Amino acid sequence: MSTPSSLPERVSVTKTLPKTIQGIKKRAKKICLPGQKHAEALDIVARELGYRDYYQAQQKLASGETLPERAEHQSRHSVFLSAYWRDMDTKPRSAGCETLEVFLPRPLNTIVSKHQATYARNLEGFRQEAPDHLEMISNANSQARAWELLVRAALTLQFMEVTGLRPATSQKQRQALELLTDFPSKDHDSLWIDSASGMWIMLDEPYGHVNELSMVEKRAAWITEKSLHLTKPAWAGLYYPDNAIPHLISPSADLLSTVTVNLEGLSPIAVVPSGEQEWLGVSGPYNARFMSPARKASGVARRARPGTTYGFSKGAVEYHRKAGYPLLWRPETPLSQADHKRVGAELQCLMISPMPFKAYYKIRKWCSTLEDWMFSEYRDSDREAGFYETYYGGEPSVYPTVSDQISALKRVREIVIDGYIECKPRRDLLKDLEIATAIIEGQAPT
Structure with missing residues (x-):
């Protein structure tokens, strides 16, 4: 069986439709699928011509009526x-x-x-x-x-x-x-x-x-x-x-x-x-890269699907890839497990504290992401006691005031800056921590 890349070349991606009853019958026979009734194929062709069904096409064409104007020059597009x-x-x-x-x-x-x-x-x-x-x-x-x-x-x-x-x-x-x-x-x-x-x-x-x-x-x-x-x-x-x-x-x-x-x-x-x-x-x-007639005619190279190519990010390593989704990166040097536990404890407290939803959403996102980084950084044999409760499953306490929450975010920021080398994933994390801080600071004083 031929591969997608070897589909036959086409001079045009359009196909002219029949204009007579005989032509409709011929085309219906050609497109009729295995197990499909010939009558169904006749109706398909009739609708392509602008009629309700084959019976209407018979009646109209038998009476000498020409094809509907919109179908007169109608073509089929691949x-x-x-x-x-x-x-x-x-x-x-x-x-x-x-x-x-x-x-x-x-x-x-x-x-x-x-x-x-x-x-x-x-x-x-x-x-x-x-x-x-x-x-x-x-x-x-x-x-x-x-x-x-x-x-x-x-x-x-x-x-x-x-x-x-x-x-x-x-x-x-x-x-x-x-x-x-x-x-x-x-x-x-x-x-x-x-x-x-x-x-x-x-x-x-x-x-x-x-x-x-x-x-x-x-x-x-x-x-x-x-x-x-x-x-x-x-x-x-x-x-x-x-x-x-x-x-x-x-x-x-x-x-x-x-x-x-x-x-x-x-x-x-x-x-x-x-x-x-x-x-x-x-x-x-699987590695076929189908090029449609329009893509070939454009002379422009086709784009790769997300998650199917390799890239480079200074100071970072790829830790997850899946076809159809962006590559996921983390800092190339790990954060110590002790620092992960300190960050996790702060984030767990912040997630149960009263704050605007947009700030909570940022914190929740990075709590999950940092856990993913940690699991990528340490293999089973290297994981210390309490590893699996680092970001979820602890015993957090509420930070009731804006001041308490800002201080906690500041402590997280300092741990991240000291523990991770400079790279885009770290910059993204620090940026969202700043945004969450600004949102919390902007709410009414408590």
């Missing part, structure tokens, strides 16, 4: 989705890279922006590596899981293209979720905004228990009380396709009706391999 995986449960351990190509009526950037993608159901873990390529940032834990994640990402792109909905990204847009907080049996919900009207729709995807009559009535009564509208489209959904039960809720009945009609009977753009259904993507080695 979008590539890729994901890396490592399976630690196999012997020997296995790894790879999966790439799935799907075709959409419009370019990727017109369906979802880089910023929006991070908020969309199933796209949260992806980044836009190129105008035609979405790459999963972290690793999946198996090949099957990588396939599943890629298919779900493809279904989300199809959902946005068909409905015109975009994920809610701003705090103002997401305020609608407050209204829906106590919606009975709400589960796996995602909030979407109509790009034309700005109106919102919530996609609620609970499991089958919501089909019980008592729950149906309870949810319907809640919807009526809140002056909202609800539909249950015959559609696979996004969270757990064909397993969770998708419902749409919105204050706009017209928008809800339009979106529901667009989703009803929508054939999935991709499917997860199972039984006789083979994987329709390309499987390659």
Whole structure:
């Protein structure tokens, strides 16, 4: 099987659609997936042309009507989705890279922006590596899981293209979720905004228990009380396709009706391999660095995923790496275990003392980070008595006054400066200690 990097070159990433009934049939036969009904493939092609389904396309074209104007020059645009995986449960351990190509009526950037993608159901873990390529940032834990994640990402792109909905990204847009907080049996919900009207729709995807009559009535009564509208489209959904039960809720009945009609009977753009259904993507080695046509055409080198390259930081050493996440660094020389215990005792007292939340958050963050540094600095055989209670599990006492807290932070700062050599991790720690001190000093005197 070819690797992602050996996908065939394309003169263009667009493909022209058929214009006749015969052409629709020919194309449906070509794209029909194993185990898929030919009628479903016919409907897919008809919708690509702008019709509701194949029956409508037959009726319109048989009467001599030309293709809808928007479909007359419509092309299919390639979008590539890729994901890396490592399976630690196999012997020997296995790894790879999966790439799935799907075709959409419009370019990727017109369906979802880089910023929006991070908020969309199933796209949260992806980044836009190129105008035609979405790459999963972290690793999946198996090949099957990588396939599943890629298919779900493809279904989300199809959902946005068909409905015109975009994920809610701003705090103002997401305020609608407050209204829906106590919606009975709400589960796996995602909030979407109509790009034309700005109106919102919530996609609620609970499991089958919501089909019980008592729950149906309870949810319907809640919807009526809140002056909202609800539909249950015959559609696979996004969270757990064909397993969770998708419902749409919105204050706009017209928008809800339009979106529901667009989703009803929508054939999935991709499917997860199972039984006789083979994987329709390309499987390659873990170190494959897929270059999409748009990336190649740009002449710009592709970016490496976070956590997959090596770096250098003066006076610091890397102590943790994980694909998809920034490298973690600590000072290269350790703090003595006695000093760790002194710092830990101070931080434990500070974390139970009354102070502004922003200051508490900084202290809590560094309490956890310093514990990570300590575990990296000392191996099991070198750990002294009380090692595991250094930062958590002691018997702290409250520092009741601002003066007490400032003094404690000053003592922590002095230990850090004396015990760790100058480096970026130490500078980051000292900076946050200064910020926490300033926040505490700024509160009203006690």
